[in-house]
Amino acid sequence: MKKFDKDRLILAFAGPVLALVVALALTTVVLLASGRNPFEPYRIMFESASYVDVQVLIVNQAGTYYLAALAVAVGFRMNLFNIGVDGQYRLAAMMAALVGASVNLPGPLHIALIVIVAMLVGAFWSGIAGFLKTTRGVSEVVSTIMLNSIATALVAWMILPKNFGEQPAGSNNLTTGEIPESGWFPGLPMGDQAGEIYGFTFVAAGCGLLYWFVLNRTRFGFDLRATGASESAAQASGVDAKKMILTSMLISGAVAGLAGMPTLLGDTHTYSLDFPTGIGFTGITIALLGRNNPLGIAFSALLIAFLDKSSASLDQYGFEKEIATIMQGLIVISVVVSYELVRRYGIRRQQQKVGEELAAGHAIKTEKEAAL
Amino acid sequence: MKILYGMQKPDEGTIAINGEQVSFSNPGDAIERGIGMVHQHFMLADNFTVLENVVLGGEKLYGIGSGARKKIKEISDAYGLGIRPDALVEDLGVADRQRVEILKVLYRGARILILDEPTAVLVPQEVDALFANLRELKAEGLTVIFISHKLGEVLSVADDITVIRRGTTVGTADPASTTTKQLAELMVGSELPSPETRESTVTDVPMLRVQDLALTVTDPDGTVRDVLAGIDLTIHQGEVLGIAGVEGNGQTELIEALIGMRDPDGGVITLDQDDISHVPTRKRRESGIGYIPEDRHRHGVLLDAPLWENRILGHVTEKPNSRGWLLDNKAARADTERIVREYDVRTPGIEVTAASLSGGNQQKLIVGREMSHAPKLLIAAHPTRGVDVGAQAQIWDQIREARREGLAVLLISADLDELIGLSDTLRVMYRGRLVADADPATITPEELGSAMTGAATGHLESPEDEAR
Structure with a gap:
């Protein structure tokens, strides 16, 4: 029995490793083709990542990515493609910032309020897509993309000074006003120069644990996975597919709402025009690379955050930092291809193995045999 | 069966076709050697016509137009299959679909047909019709491997019977001189399993x-x-x-x-x-x-x-x-x-x-x-x-x-x-x-x-x- 487990472990790693090697090779080809030194950028990036301040940046970025990727992964496990994580988290962060700036509560309560508002708004926004899918059969891919655009417009309108936003004196930026200090999430200081790790990064890790527990140890999680693996079989087994779609969309949106929290509670304390965007899309890459597994997602989030942050120094040495973007794109393509290859190989291999084991008489002893 | 059709590789042993030793690494090799398989679960696209289903994957053989249609007609007439090339597969009954499957493998030039439990989905009248088709094929010099657990059918259609149990050949039989009972004993190693329920247990609740x-x-x-x-x-x-x-x-x-x-x-x-x-x-x-x-x-x-x-x-x-x-x-x-x-x-x-x-x-x-x-x-x-x-x-x-x-x-x-x-x-x-x-x-x-x-x-x- 042990042999199968070891096999599965090797196969689980084979996919991502193959994908990364291919992506790295292809990036090198791109560098060569454009007449640049193909190895220097990697050296620069690794060197840059050896500084503590960059490491802190990477960890903080990874926390944000992690939450976004978890939100996507919840959908993936159910065979739902929530492309709307980006819109959900931006709208959620903005609404949460507005509410946070307008009240004054004792510390933990204030933070809890902001977080709850963010989750509710995120869930509401994804819930629209879930509702449309269950009642009208609208593909969640289409509706969440649309909702992303609507969220962009809605945020831009709400942040106008004549509505809910404010314009700080002497600045072109628009913000939602500063959240009072009671609503700041304390961080973990890493020394004078290095800054601090957002406290919410640890909440993100907690979410990962919760995600694993719910999926693998609860009835609800089993129903969700079953629906993702085979909707028809899940339905025959008694899962209410519509309810499941709506629930998982709501959960996905609520987690997406959290993705803006590390930055909002730990750094900016306000939602402004330069609040990071595109996190939701990066989350898709990370969820794919991490195979929707909480630990896998954690490593992928760190990897992508590393590419992001360490590539900043490429500019100083005359390389374009877009090299990292190219690499991210190549990772996505190779992930999709290599996972499918490894999956097919795994199925074939296991079938063969089972055949061999049975032929060799290694089957579990059944009563019928015992009787013979 | 999977080995004969190249879906799995044998660990030992050889396969010979017309006295020539062969080895298959995939179904494509088997098809090339003239082996065709009619699966138990039909592999047809419901929303395609018969013609489209037949040429699917075999476009290079006779094209996808009139050449293919002519060939299909030819095969259908030669073996009395009665195929309508333009009917939608979803409108066909099970027996018709099965004939399409058979035609599909013949179209690819099969001389040896493997039929896996072909009668499982047919009513007795359709089974008779299938057997008539199989006899036509036989008369034209094709070889048919008919896999079934229905002993009566095997006895009525086969010229030679091989019994396999748990992966080994346990015996061969001549249908002319074998009874269902003898065959069954060969198959299970003991007496015939029958679905008959002996005493009634029906209650009025x-x-x-x-x-x-x-x-x-x-x-x-x-x-x-x-x-x-x-x-x-x-x-x-x-x-x-x-x-x-x-x-x-x-x-x-x-x-x-x-x-x-x-x-x-x-x-x-x-x-x-x-x-x-x-x-x-x-x-x-x-x-x-x-x-x-x-x-x-x-x-x-x-x-x-x-x-x-x-x-x-x-x-x-x-x-x-x-x-x-x-x-x-x-x-x-x-x-x-x-x-x-x-x-x-x-x-x-x-x-x-x-x-x-x-x-x-x-x-x-x-x-x-x-x-x-x-x-x-x-x-x-x-x-x-x-x-x-x-x-x-x-x-x-x-x-x-x-x-x-x-x-x-x-x-x-x-x-x-x-x-x-x-x-x-x-x-x-x-x-x-x-x-x-x-x-x-x-x-x-x-x-x-x-x-x-x-x-x-x-x-x-x-x-x-x-x-x-």
């Missing part, structure tokens, strides 16, 4: 009562069609009610209405005195409906999940799979091992995926799972389809045993011997209605077959009745 059940579907073009109409039936404790019918006459819909996957448009379903007409599937399962689905890959298992997770499927809210809201993976694993032992599931362990087991072993796991929750009613759709003889006998035994303990069974099967042998009461379904009933003690497969095609209705009793 109704377990499932269906009254005037109706179901309609709306086609894409807006027309409303009855798929089930006026279904009335009662199954008592300890009774097996068999439903015969050519596939596609509403059996699937009836099952899905009973298990709660379709909401009926009219009528009442009563299980053990509770009205369950509109109760969700999970509630029905919890209240004691066991379900052996007709398509196990779509409805019975999660192919990529390990066996123990498949043991949870469908019973996630019940012991030993969960306690409260939490799964009890340990207990589920332990219970899976019990099922593997008691139901003779051939597997090296419970962590392997369902996909790596043979169909028969998947089926045994499903039967074991459904029987483990003390069902009051078992819905068994084709419970032994694609299952080897040994497992078949075992599944029959299990159904019989549970019936003795008061289980009510709704049995739907295309295997008429199984239906007649196992059922206490027989009904025939035709175009969404129960059109005839019969006593399994006196009915013959042929009489049942003609009722299945709509030729006879009412109570089937004597040959005179049947003739009208």
Whole structure:
């Protein structure tokens, strides 16, 4: 029995490793083709990542990515493609910032309020897509993309000074006003120069644990996975597919709402025009690379955050930092291809193995045999 | 079989075609050597025409236009297959689809045909027609390998018989001088397993009562069609009610209405005195409906999940799979091992995926799972389809045993011997209605077959009745 487990472990790693090697090779080809030194950028990036301040940046970025990727992964496990994580988290962060700036509560309560508002708004926004899918059969891919655009417009309108936003004196930026200090999430200081790790990064890790527990140890999680693996079989087994779609969309949106929290509670304390965007899309890459597994997602989030942050120094040495973007794109393509290859190989291999084991008489002893 | 068709590689031994030794690494090699396989599960695209299905993947042979059409006509006429190239596959019956499959392999130049349980889905009259086709093929010099567990058929169609049991050849037989009984003994190593139920265990306590059940579907073009109409039936404790019918006459819909996957448009379903007409599937399962689905890959298992997770499927809210809201993976694993032992599931362990087991072993796991929750009613759709003889006998035994303990069974099967042998009461379904009933003690497969095609209705009793 042990042999199968070891096999599965090797196969689980084979996919991502193959994908990364291919992506790295292809990036090198791109560098060569454009007449640049193909190895220097990697050296620069690794060197840059050896500084503590960059490491802190990477960890903080990874926390944000992690939450976004978890939100996507919840959908993936159910065979739902929530492309709307980006819109959900931006709208959620903005609404949460507005509410946070307008009240004054004792510390933990204030933070809890902001977080709850963010989750509710995120869930509401994804819930629209879930509702449309269950009642009208609208593909969640289409509706969440649309909702992303609507969220962009809605945020831009709400942040106008004549509505809910404010314009700080002497600045072109628009913000939602500063959240009072009671609503700041304390961080973990890493020394004078290095800054601090957002406290919410640890909440993100907690979410990962919760995600694993719910999926693998609860009835609800089993129903969700079953629906993702085979909707028809899940339905025959008694899962209410519509309810499941709506629930998982709501959960996905609520987690997406959290993705803006590390930055909002730990750094900016306000939602402004330069609040990071595109996190939701990066989350898709990370969820794919991490195979929707909480630990896998954690490593992928760190990897992508590393590419992001360490590539900043490429500019100083005359390389374009877009090299990292190219690499991210190549990772996505190779992930999709290599996972499918490894999956097919795994199925074939296991079938063969089972055949061999049975032929060799290694089957579990059944009563019928015992009787013979 | 998989080896002959190049889907798997042999560890030892050789294959020789026309005296020439060959080895296949994929089905393409086998096709090139003139071997064609007609699978048990048809591999046809429903929304394509016959012509399109035949040329699919073989576009280079005769093109996709008039050349292909001419060739199809030629083959069809040569072997009396009677194929209409422009018919949509979804409009064809099972027997016609099978002929398309046969034509598909002939079109690719096959000289050796492998037919895997080709009669499992046919009514007796269609079986005769198939055999006539096979004799035509034989007369034209083709070789046919006919794989079946129906001994009578093998004896009537084959020129030479090889018996395989658990992966080895256990004997050969000459159909002219062998009886069914001798052949059966070769097959199972002991006496013939028969689906016959000996003593009646029918009680007068109704377990499932269906009254005037109706179901309609709306086609894409807006027309409303009855798929089930006026279904009335009662199954008592300890009774097996068999439903015969050519596939596609509403059996699937009836099952899905009973298990709660379709909401009926009219009528009442009563299980053990509770009205369950509109109760969700999970509630029905919890209240004691066991379900052996007709398509196990779509409805019975999660192919990529390990066996123990498949043991949870469908019973996630019940012991030993969960306690409260939490799964009890340990207990589920332990219970899976019990099922593997008691139901003779051939597997090296419970962590392997369902996909790596043979169909028969998947089926045994499903039967074991459904029987483990003390069902009051078992819905068994084709419970032994694609299952080897040994497992078949075992599944029959299990159904019989549970019936003795008061289980009510709704049995739907295309295997008429199984239906007649196992059922206490027989009904025939035709175009969404129960059109005839019969006593399994006196009915013959042929009489049942003609009722299945709509030729006879009412109570089937004597040959005179049947003739009208």
